[in-house]
Amino acid sequence: MTSTPTLAPYKAEFLQASIEGGVLKFGQFELKSKRVSPYFFNAGNFYRADLLRAISTAFAKTIIEASSPIAVTPLEFDIVFGPAYKGIALAVTTVDKLAHLEPERFGKICYSFDRKEKKDHGEGGNIVGAPLRGKRVLIVDDVVTDGTAKREAIEKIRNEGGIVVGIVVALDRMETLVAPGGQELEDKTSAIGAIRREYGIPVLAILTLDDIIWGLRQNGKEEDIRSMEEYRAKYKASY
Ligand SMILES: O=P(O)(O)OC[C@H]1O[C@H](OP(=O)(O)OP(=O)(O)O)[C@H](O)[C@@H]1O
Numbered sequence: 286m287t288s289t290p291t292l293a294p295y296k297a298e299f300l301q302a303s304i305e306g307g308v309l310k311f312g313q314f315e316l317k318s319k320r321v322s323p324y325f326f327n328a329g330n331f332y333r334a335d336l337l338r339a340i341s342t343a344f345a346k347t348i349i350e351a352s353s354p355i356a357v358t359p360l361e362f363d364i365v366f367g368p369a370y371k372g373i374a375l376a377v378t379t380v381d382k383l384a385h386l387e388p389e390r391f392g393k394i395c396y397s398f399d400r401k402e403k404k405d406h407g408e409g410g411n412i413v414g415a416p417l418r419g420k421r422v423l424i425v426d427d428v429v430t431d432g433t434a435k436r437e438a439i440e441k442i443r444n445e446g447g448i449v450v451g452i453v454v455a456l457d458r459m460e461t462l463v464a465p466g467g468q469e470l471e472d473k474t475s476a477i478g479a480i481r482r483e484y485g486i487p488v489l490a491i492l493t494l495d496d497i498i499w500g501l502r503q504n505g506k507e508e509d510i511r512s513m514e515e516y517r518a519k520y521k522a523s524y
């Protein structure tokens with residue numbers, strides 16, 4: 286069984302803020318897939334200034350790392366796009382944080398997000414923020430469950446003439462896909478792996494299930510560690 290030997294300080298800080306802020310909870314939760322999980326990451330709970338700062342810092346640092354000129358394939362983008370609703374705050378605050386941390390490179394980076402329902406009066410349309418046509422777009426969001434919301438975002442961006450260059454999520458749950466009816470599949474592919482293959486784009490995460498288990502081992506409860514390890518052994522994807 287794999288486990289992260291250590292975490293970058295910004296990831297460890299993000300993990301700690303997520304637990305302390307009640308964003309990452311342990312117990313029993315039914316997922317969108319109908320699977321019962323011993324943990325749940327509710328990005329809707331990042332509503333307090335200090336927590337928002339923790340998540341935007343973690344997104345910005347993950348993006349800065351991936352776009353470093355010394356990375357194998359540096360991520361290059363013009364716009365950070367957050368799918369409605371929870372992605373909106375993530376995109377806006379991440380752009381602000383990128384510009385703050387690296388003003389030379391990211392001082393003019395833009396944000397954009399979609400409306401869930403098209404607006405047919407005033408300025409109209411279904412995109413708010415920077416126009417996407419001809420621009421390289423990086424999607425940020427909380428988690429990937431089955432990938433439906435990410436596929437919809439990709440289609441919307443492409444329909445507006447944007448070029449999707451990658452996705453960064455807060456958490457990679459590292460688990461296998463589930464059939465629409467909730468049945469387990471023989472195939473051990475993850476939703477993130479399926480998106481990577483289908484669109485040929487990088488999908489990065491600030492934290493993974495392995496990271497959370499590593500963090501719990503430092504100062505978590507024995508029973509949480511046990512149920513998380515059992516869950517990982519049962520559902521871990523092969524990617
Ligand atoms: O479908 P996936 O790509 O696997 O992602 C699952 C998404 O679904 C939820 O958001 P939802 O689309 O319900 O919108 P919300 O932000 O308004 O809650 C959740 O917060 C994820 O972002």
Ligand SMILES: O=C(O)c1cc(=O)[nH]c(=O)[nH]1
Pocket residue numbers: 315316317318324325326327328427428430
């Ligand atoms: O699978 C889900 O429904 C899901 C899991 C999770 O950890 N967070 C979330 O918002 N949704």
